Amino acid sequence: MNLKEKIEKVIMRVQKPARYIGGELNSVVKDKEKIDVRFAFCFPDTYEIGMSHLGIKILYHILNSKENIWCERVFAPWFDMKEEMQKENIPLYALESLDPVSDFDIIGFTLQYELSYTNVLYMLEMAGIPLYSRDRKELKNLVVGGGPCACNPEPVADFFDLFMLGDGEDVIVELCDLYREHKKKGSSKQEFLLDAAKIEGIYVPSFYDVTYNEDNTLKEITPKYEGVPKTVTKRVVKDFDKTPYPDKFVVPFIETVHDRAVLEVLRGCIRGCRFCQAGFIYRPFREKSVETLCRQAKELCANTGYDEISLCSLSTSDHTQIESMLSELTKWSDKEKISLSLPSLRVDNFSKEVLDGISGIRKSGLTFAPEAGTQRLRDVINKNVTLEELHNTCRIAFEGGYTGIKLYFMIGLPTETEEDVKGIIYTAQSVVNLFYDLENRPKGCGVTVTASVATFVPKPHTPFQWEAQDSLETVIHKHDVLKGVGRSKKITLNYHASNTSILEGVFARGDRRIGQAIYEAYKNGSYFDSWSEGFDFEKWQAAFNKCGLDMAFYQGRHRSFDEVLPWDHINYGVSKKFLERECKKAYNAQTTEHCRKSCAGCGANKFAGGACSAEC
Amino acid sequence: MQNVRIFFIKRDRAKYISHLDMTRLFQRAVRRSGITMWYTEGFHPHLYMTFALPLALGTESNCESVDMRLIDDISFNEVKDRLNAVLPVGIEVIEVSEPVMKASVISSSMYLVRLYGVADKKTAMDAFLAQDEIMAIKKGKAGEKLVNIKNFVYGYEVNADGSDLCLWLKLASGNQNTLNPQLLIGVFSQQHNVSVEGAFLLRTKVLCENGEEFK
Numbered sequence: 001m002n003l004k005e006k007i008e009k010v011i012m013r014v015q016k017p018a019r020y021i022g023g024e025l026n027s028v029v030k031d032k033e034k035i036d037v038r039f040a041f042c043f044p045d046t047y048e049i050g051m052s053h054l055g056i057k058i059l060y061h062i063l064n065s066k067e068n069i070w071c072e073r074v075f076a077p078w079f080d081m082k083e084e085m086q087k088e089n090i091p092l093y094a095l096e097s098l099d100p101v102s103d104f105d106i107i108g109f110t111l112q113y114e115l116s117y118t119n120v121l122y123m124l125e126m127a128g129i130p131l132y133s134r135d136r137k138e139l140k141n142l143v144v145g146g147g148p149c150a151c152n153p154e155p156v157a158d159f160f161d162l163f164m165l166g167d168g169e170d171v172i173v174e175l176c177d178l179y180r181e182h183k184k185k186g187s188s189k190q191e192f193l194l195d196a197a198k199i200e201g202i203y204v205p206s207f208y209d210v211t212y213n214e215d216n217t218l219k220e221i222t223p224k225y226e227g228v229p230k231t232v233t234k235r236v237v238k239d240f241d242k243t244p245y246p247d248k249f250v251v252p253f254i255e256t257v258h259d260r261a262v263l264e265v266l267r268g269c270i271r272g273c274r275f276c277q278a279g280f281i282y283r284p285f286r287e288k289s290v291e292t293l294c295r296q297a298k299e300l301c302a303n304t305g306y307d308e309i310s311l312c313s314l315s316t317s318d319h320t321q322i323e324s325m326l327s328e329l330t331k332w333s334d335k336e337k338i339s340l341s342l343p344s345l346r347v348d349n350f351s352k353e354v355l356d357g358i359s360g361i362r363k364s365g366l367t368f369a370p371e372a373g374t375q376r377l378r379d380v381i382n383k384n385v386t387l388e389e390l391h392n393t394c395r396i397a398f399e400g401g402y403t404g405i406k407l408y409f410m411i412g413l414p415t416e417t418e419e420d421v422k423g424i425i426y427t428a429q430s431v432v433n434l435f436y437d438l439e440n441r442p443k444g445c446g447v448t449v450t451a452s453v454a455t456f457v458p459k460p461h462t463p464f465q466w467e468a469q470d471s472l473e474t475v476i477h478k479h480d481v482l483k484g485v486g487r488s489k490k491i492t493l494n495y496h497a498s499n500t501s502i503l504e505g506v507f508a509r510g511d512r513r514i515g516q517a518i519y520e521a522y523k524n525g526s527y528f529d530s531w532s533e534g535f536d537f538e539k540w541q542a543a544f545n546k547c548g549l550d551m552a553f554y555q556g557r558h559r560s561f562d563e564v565l566p567w568d569h570i571n572y573g574v575s576k577k578f579l580e581r582e583c584k585k586a587y588n589a590q591t592t593e594h595c596r597k598s599c600a601g602c603g604a605n606k607f608a609g610g611a612c613s614a615e616c
Numbered sequence: 617m618q619n620v621r622i623f624f625i626k627r628d629r630a631k632y633i634s635h636l637d638m639t640r641l642f643q644r645a646v647r648r649s650g651i652t653m654w655y656t657e658g659f660h661p662h663l664y665m666t667f668a669l670p671l672a673l674g675t676e677s678n679c680e681s682v683d684m685r686l687i688d689d690i691s692f693n694e695v696k697d698r699l700n701a702v703l704p705v706g707i708e709v710i711e712v713s714e715p716v717m718k719a720s721v722i723s724s725s726m727y728l729v730r731l732y733g734v735a736d737k738k739t740a741m742d743a744f745l746a747q748d749e750i751m752a753i754k755k756g757k758a759g760e761k762l763v764n765i766k767n768f769v770y771g772y773e774v775n776a777d778g779s780d781l782c783l784w785l786k787l788a789s790g791n792q793n794t795l796n797p798q799l800l801i802g803v804f805s806q807q808h809n810v811s812v813e814g815a816f817l818l819r820t821k822v823l824c825e826n827g828e829e830f831k
Contacts, residue, residue, distance in 0.1 A: 010813070012674050013813070018633060018637065025644075025704040253632075253634075255637075
């Protein structure tokens with residue numbers, strides 16, 4: 001029985017068979033005999049999550065546009081499918097060819113969130129591929145990684161042969177080209193890796209020695225060989241407006257999390273909110289022209305048949321041509337009956353024009369993120385949003401007919417006091433009051449204000465990278481404070497205390513020793529840790545204990561500015577000095593103006609060709 | 617505006633697309649094709665579309681149909697060609713025509729079933745299908761019910777083909793009664809301890825009360 005027959009035999013036994021069989025519109029099938037490099041693009045989560053991710057669509061498109069490369073998709077089989085696959089000896093396979101992942105030259109994982117790390121091991125094991133890089137002797141089955149978590153890849157460094165840092169569009173093609181050359185020459189894995197390490201943006205973790213101090217902090221990370229860079233700098237695409245963007249997406253049969261066309265409007269962020277990792281690691285700020293955006297939107301919808309398109313960026317309203325962009329896009333979307341959604345709006349530059357642009361088709365709720373409950377704490381995190389601006393925005397929204405507002409907050413931010421926590425409720429309450437004070441509020445219906453409170457996790461390459469993260473007990477106490485504040489019935493309060501934030505905090509700023517604990521926990525049955533079906537904190541505690549590692553050392557400890565950090569040899573363009581300056585300003589509740597008002601000297605403008613277009 | 621009945625086949629990997637997902641698939645295909653079809657009016661306009669008969673997940677078909685209302689002044693052949701240019705592998709329009717019958721007159725379907733490697737069970741299958749009563753649990757809107765599904769088997773033929781067992785089945789389909797061939801072979805599989813997983817199931821014809829093919 002061939003693999004396809006075996007798969008067909010079992011998939012009727014599991015939930016949603018269509019997850020496991022491919023064949024979707026716009027999926028790319030090539031003749032493998034004519035291919036030099038086969039690339040298995042693995043998303044370490046379910047089909048529905050992975051198929052919603054934009055990065056995989058961009059890189060799938062770019063790789064498959066090359067004649068000699070075939071990129072296929074691989075997702076993590078859910079528990080029921082895993083059981084069936086093991087019963088029938090079905091190895092992990094790719095969705096286009098249904099060939100085993102172990103047939104592929106390069107196996108690439110995108111690391112979007114820390115809690116997916118065990119799924120990388122799970123997928124490798126299902127593919128029958130050794131988990132540790134050192135146990136994979138051949139060039140074939142090269143395991144590579146990328147995505148935001150690669151900005152501190154140390155916790156998973158021992159499992160990967162190399163990481164691609166920063167924008168993947170160019171470097172992934174260079175990697176495949178180099179691989180092809182070495183495959184042809186019959187090079188060893190070591191020979192290939194030595195050459196790969198010379199490509200800007202490629203980090204080969206096995207080429208570095210890591211030493212520790214007696215207090216368990218890092219002493220040094222040094223290259224083992226000549227020609228291996230001391231610091232690896234991330235890649236930035238040269239011309240963002242002209243960089244390839246898919247004109248078609250693979251259109252899934254089953255409903256996925258984000259089942260719509262997605263248009264990336266800009267990359268990077270001018271704001272510099274101090275808690276936000278994305279705001280620093282995607283710098284410099286670059287945007288696409290209105291002309292490019294309109295063309296890409298039309299192509300995507302025409303080739304997929306989607307009737308919904310979402311504009312994607314860290315802060316869409318910061319596009320310099322936001323108004324002409326929206327008016328051009330709505331002209332087209334109205335005519336084609338396509339609904340346009342704009343998920344990332346700020347409260348300080350939200351205008352009636354923007355609202356008109358998005359309210360054409362559906363009046364669903366609006367979401368804003370004040371992030372903190374008092375002005376002092378908003379200044380600490382450099383959110384640069386005032387209560388007045390929030391009220392102005394909510395007024396425009398209410399007057400425009402909206403009656404539902406969702407507000408995002410965080411607790412556990414540095415310097416936070418009980419007053420700041422209570423301020424979350426006061427802020428939400430003030431929006432409710434604002435609604436009832438409005439003469440021309442929508443009649444006949446009440447207002448609902450949802451306050452969603454997340455737990456802050458300090459991340460690498462941010463001004464808060466040195467901070468201690470709250471323990472679970474402290475988080476629970478702060479939730480009690482929140483609950484204790486009297487509030488209107490119009491306010492829905494959402495919060496959730498979980499050890500997942502603790503583990504996320506450990507992985508985010510972990511060093512190379514964490515890898516052992518990840519291995520132990522996986523071997524002890526931990527995977528799908530971002531799902532309640534999979535997460536079991538006790539297994540993690542056992543794994544850390546067994547390895548003699550202390551979670552609080554990584555997550556609950558304040559670091560001094562002169563400590564060597566596990567990601568100090570990884571350069572995302574934002575200098576450590578700048579982050580330190582920003583951190584000190586945070587302690588004084590001093591804000592930093594956004595990049596368009598004045599350049600704060602983060603360092604990201606030095607990327608050749610990808611120069612910062614924040615126009616400071 | 618012109619009512620059109622679009623006959624299509626659903627083969628290979630496309631058999632794993634559920635009935636609900638077929639709706640979304642055709643909505644998107646119509647958009648990609650650029651053909652103007654009629655949308656329902658009202659607060660949330662959507663493409664008007666009616667499938668004659670649902671098809672069970674895992675079963676292939678040569679004779680599915682969906683009705684739409686064509687607004688563009690184009691030929692049936694053009695509708696067919698433009699849809700085929702944008703449909704995913706496994707789904708192919710074979711004919712577009714004016715609806716002749718109402719879907720409510722559908723009463724049965726013909727199926728071809730191939731059970732791999734169990735040709736030696738021919739006698740058992742013959743005996744199984746010759747019974748007056750085959751009790752099985754049917755899941756319906758009102759919950760689960762124990763019914764005699766033999767009442768919904770209108771005809772059959774059993775042949776051994778090499779190492780496989782081939783069945784021709786005429787089973788109830790439509791508004792009144794419906795029998796999914798997977799249920800029938802599932803009962804056989806249980807009673808005779810035979811694995812029928814990965815069986816090939818193909819709907820070959822949709823028939824009306826008077827025995828004519830649904831047009």
